[in-house]
Amino acid sequence: MINNISTIPSDTLLEADICIIGSGAAGIAVALSLTGRGLNIIVLESGAEGFSKQTQNLYAGELADEKLHSPPDKYRHRRFGGSTAIWGGRCMPFDPIDFEARDYIPQSGWPITYADLAPYFPVANRLLEAGEYVYDANSLFNKPMFQGFTSDVLITNNMERFSCPTNVASRYRQRLALADDIQVILGANCTGIRLNNAADRVDHLDVASLDGKKIMVKAKQVVLATGGIEVARLLLASNDICKPGIGNQQDLVGRYYQCHIAGNLGKLTIFGPTSNVRHGYEVSSEGIYCRRRLSLTAETQKKIKAGNMVARLHFPKIVDPSHKVGVLSGLFLAKNFISYEYGKRLKDGQASVSTYLKHFSNIILDPIDTFRFLYHWLTKRTLAKRKFPSVILNNKSNQFTLEIHSEQYPNPDSRITLIEEHDVLGMPRVKIDWRYLPADIESVRRSLDVFVEEFTKSGIGTFEFDASELEEDLTRFGAYGGHHIGTARMGSNPETSVVDANCKVHHVDNLYIASSAVFPTSGQANPTLTIAALSLRLADHLAQKMQAPSQSKHATI
Amino acid sequence: MKVLILGATGHVGSRLVQYLNQQGHETIAASRGRLNTNISGHVTLDSLNLEALTHYLKQVDAVVNCVAGDKHSIGEGASILVQAALEAGMPRIIHLSTMSVYGGHEGNITESHAFDPAYGWYAAAKCEAEAHMQQYATSGGQVISLRPGCVHGPGSHLWVSRPANLLKTYRLGDLGDAGDGWSNLVHLDDVVRAIHISLNLPKKAGEALHYNLAAPDSPRWNQYLFDLASGIEVTPIKRISRLQLKLDSKVLSPAIKVAQILCRKLKMNDAWLPEPLPPSLSRLFDQHIFLNAEKFSQEHGFTYMSYSQSMQESIAWYKNI
Numbered sequence: 001m002i003n004n005i006s007t008i009p010s011d012t013l014l015e016a017d018i019c020i021i022g023s024g025a026a027g028i029a030v031a032l033s034l035t036g037r038g039l040n041i042i043v044l045e046s047g048a049e050g051f052s053k054q055t056q057n058l059y060a061g062e063l064a065d066e067k068l069h070s071p072p073d074k075y076r077h078r079r080f081g082g083s084t085a086i087w088g089g090r091c092m093p094f095d096p097i098d099f100e101a102r103d104y105i106p107q108s109g110w111p112i113t114y115a116d117l118a119p120y121f122p123v124a125n126r127l128l129e130a131g132e133y134v135y136d137a138n139s140l141f142n143k144p145m146f147q148g149f150t151s152d153v154l155i156t157n158n159m160e161r162f163s164c165p166t167n168v169a170s171r172y173r174q175r176l177a178l179a180d181d182i183q184v185i186l187g188a189n190c191t192g193i194r195l196n197n198a199a200d201r202v203d204h205l206d207v208a209s210l211d212g213k214k215i216m217v218k219a220k221q222v223v224l225a226t227g228g229i230e231v232a233r234l235l236l237a238s239n240d241i242c243k244p245g246i247g248n249q250q251d252l253v254g255r256y257y258q259c260h261i262a263g264n265l266g267k268l269t270i271f272g273p274t275s276n277v278r279h280g281y282e283v284s285s286e287g288i289y290c291r292r293r294l295s296l297t298a299e300t301q302k303k304i305k306a307g308n309m310v311a312r313l314h315f316p317k318i319v320d321p322s323h324k325v326g327v328l329s330g331l332f333l334a335k336n337f338i339s340y341e342y343g344k345r346l347k348d349g350q351a352s353v354s355t356y357l358k359h360f361s362n363i364i365l366d367p368i369d370t371f372r373f374l375y376h377w378l379t380k381r382t383l384a385k386r387k388f389p390s391v392i393l394n395n396k397s398n399q400f401t402l403e404i405h406s407e408q409y410p411n412p413d414s415r416i417t418l419i420e421e422h423d424v425l426g427m428p429r430v431k432i433d434w435r436y437l438p439a440d441i442e443s444v445r446r447s448l449d450v451f452v453e454e455f456t457k458s459g460i461g462t463f464e465f466d467a468s469e470l471e472e473d474l475t476r477f478g479a480y481g482g483h484h485i486g487t488a489r490m491g492s493n494p495e496t497s498v499v500d501a502n503c504k505v506h507h508v509d510n511l512y513i514a515s516s517a518v519f520p521t522s523g524q525a526n527p528t529l530t531i532a533a534l535s536l537r538l539a540d541h542l543a544q545k546m547q548a549p550s551q552s553k554h555a556t557i
Numbered sequence: 558m559k560v561l562i563l564g565a566t567g568h569v570g571s572r573l574v575q576y577l578n579q580q581g582h583e584t585i586a587a588s589r590g591r592l593n594t595n596i597s598g599h600v601t602l603d604s605l606n607l608e609a610l611t612h613y614l615k616q617v618d619a620v621v622n623c624v625a626g627d628k629h630s631i632g633e634g635a636s637i638l639v640q641a642a643l644e645a646g647m648p649r650i651i652h653l654s655t656m657s658v659y660g661g662h663e664g665n666i667t668e669s670h671a672f673d674p675a676y677g678w679y680a681a682a683k684c685e686a687e688a689h690m691q692q693y694a695t696s697g698g699q700v701i702s703l704r705p706g707c708v709h710g711p712g713s714h715l716w717v718s719r720p721a722n723l724l725k726t727y728r729l730g731d732l733g734d735a736g737d738g739w740s741n742l743v744h745l746d747d748v749v750r751a752i753h754i755s756l757n758l759p760k761k762a763g764e765a766l767h768y769n770l771a772a773p774d775s776p777r778w779n780q781y782l783f784d785l786a787s788g789i790e791v792t793p794i795k796r797i798s799r800l801q802l803k804l805d806s807k808v809l810s811p812a813i814k815v816a817q818i819l820c821r822k823l824k825m826n827d828a829w830l831p832e833p834l835p836p837s838l839s840r841l842f843d844q845h846i847f848l849n850a851e852k853f854s855q856e857h858g859f860t861y862m863s864y865s866q867s868m869q870e871s872i873a874w875y876k877n878i
Contacts, residue, residue: 129733164733164796171734178664178845285792286783287731385733386796 019219024082033539036552047079081169089165228484259479266465307407326366614645635686694765706741711874788872
């Protein structure tokens, strides 16, 4: 059932077996997995169906450094379906090495392994409409990334798959509406997690609407399924019984805030004909766009003591018109018409009038390609339901830059804190102080040095990068947007972590967190698929705890 | 036991005659005789003809009503069947109904769920037919109504060759939320076995029994369409938008339908025409109806053919036509 708080009388006390706060990828995964198991589930969603400026404003907050991080109300949406309304759809699991404690990365290591999540990844993949759970490109596609390239350390079979991108609210709306054991309440903001006096159980949740209505929810188990920033905010703001904030006795909530280190850099030149390179997307039998990436084997990462990192073949820096590519110039000129989230990495410094003119001339001198690109974009992206994931240019020169996406080292000084200012619901707003460490840059440097070596060794091409510009190249646009990780880290030791291996807040019997907030480390992967897998695992754990069946009567996902 | 089968040249009827004969039953296979048939012992019988129907009913212990066709043959046909059966000494009636009696309802649907005759002409006709069957029971007859979901397997145009043809031309594919409904598949052989079981149930006069029939492991339509596409090797499939489905079913398909009718009237071959995708089909893909068929399995220890086996059989059949 999908309901709105406006239909519920003020001061109502709602009771449930399970209350899920948030209806994004995590919340909906938990709810859909639990339906049909004899439990009574409430999902609280602050927003409504669709975007509302007033609700979104609840996300506004401060930045420590505008150059390093996007404003808190960007890259996340407060609405039914959460940020899946605006995500890019890139799916790939965390690698087995991401779960390991690596002595060269302080505070690394999860209390669970890849094997613990393995049963849930295939379901998560289906839930997000990314198809079959196969991430070894060699088992799906015959054509190699580079003809004749062989290396034991630099691998090209690592792959990403793309969701539509699926908005979980519109995709699963009808399932939620028909489930008689689920009540989704829209317009319902959780404004406080209230513990009992012993601080070992959640007694109830305070819930408010924007127009001032207040209700309460009492649930046997509570799942905080918001994004990584909001998890910290709610835990820290719920400080009536536990003064430092829930789960924050060790001053860990909001700390270790990680995104990813990303940038477009270097010059990869492949010898021979352009047909030797597959730089774009392949399509799987389910119609899923898939793409190979470059990565280092786990053994190599350990050997060179580097964090996990992937690299995709990319096009030249867009701002500099010397690339003479009409499509890129078109993108540059259109950057102000593209949403903040997708336009950000196109806005590269100040451009002079002459730069603009040169971009115009690029378009005029390259009309066929520009037209072909626009036609493809219109039919395969704008009008398509399964969207072509990103701009892929014709490879005319066998020259590429690398788009780097790398793990960030956990850093306690990179953090989310509460500020004095409050939103209209009386909740303190957040300040984001994202930081990176020299170690983050050096890790990428060590990995790229291996890239240089391996391409040279292979004889099929060369790779070079400007070592002196590396930090600038990787931080030009600040933290990679939308990946909010680590603010309620998972661990087996309550002294050094916020939740345990089952995502339960230490010392609180019935409070769980389904969010990238619990990831202790960020890996190379975009977080959504792993968020969904972890949420499905949590759902099974909750069912077991509540002595509900291990499965729904019929598959619900 | 001697059994009269009405609609014996149809998809279910023809397989039923074959099966009952194998099981050692004597059958009278009756149809209006519009379809060519090589069924042995076939008789031409208009089931709307009360007198002729009574004549045959007097010779049997039970009748299986597999009559398809228009509103009239389904609704009025059932009424005449009941009258004839009352006159002929009340043989048992096994009535092949459909999940369409539940119309547009969604959710977990058991046999006691309300009917929805307003959903369309087919639902209305099938509801009317069931009402007549209820009357038969009230008058002391024995009647068992079977309400199958989508009857697929070898020979199924509706649920195998039609979607396969549409997949081939990329008019079906991954439908996203518009293909999230349950497929409620039931293999033809399972329907036939269920009819056979119904014929042999202990006699209870004046009782009407109702059973849904659907394999419990039937996937949602998107999965079914993908598996079918993989089987007939028309991958990669395409994501089909709601808009495309709507245009196809509301604009293109009615035009194809008209062309088909014209061709038939002009005695021209219509095999070259594309497959129509009626609005009722796209509506079904979108309908979250889970036909709960536990009752039949539980009461009669019935196990359905697995989804993978029935899919394999369907694909093998399609590849050979």
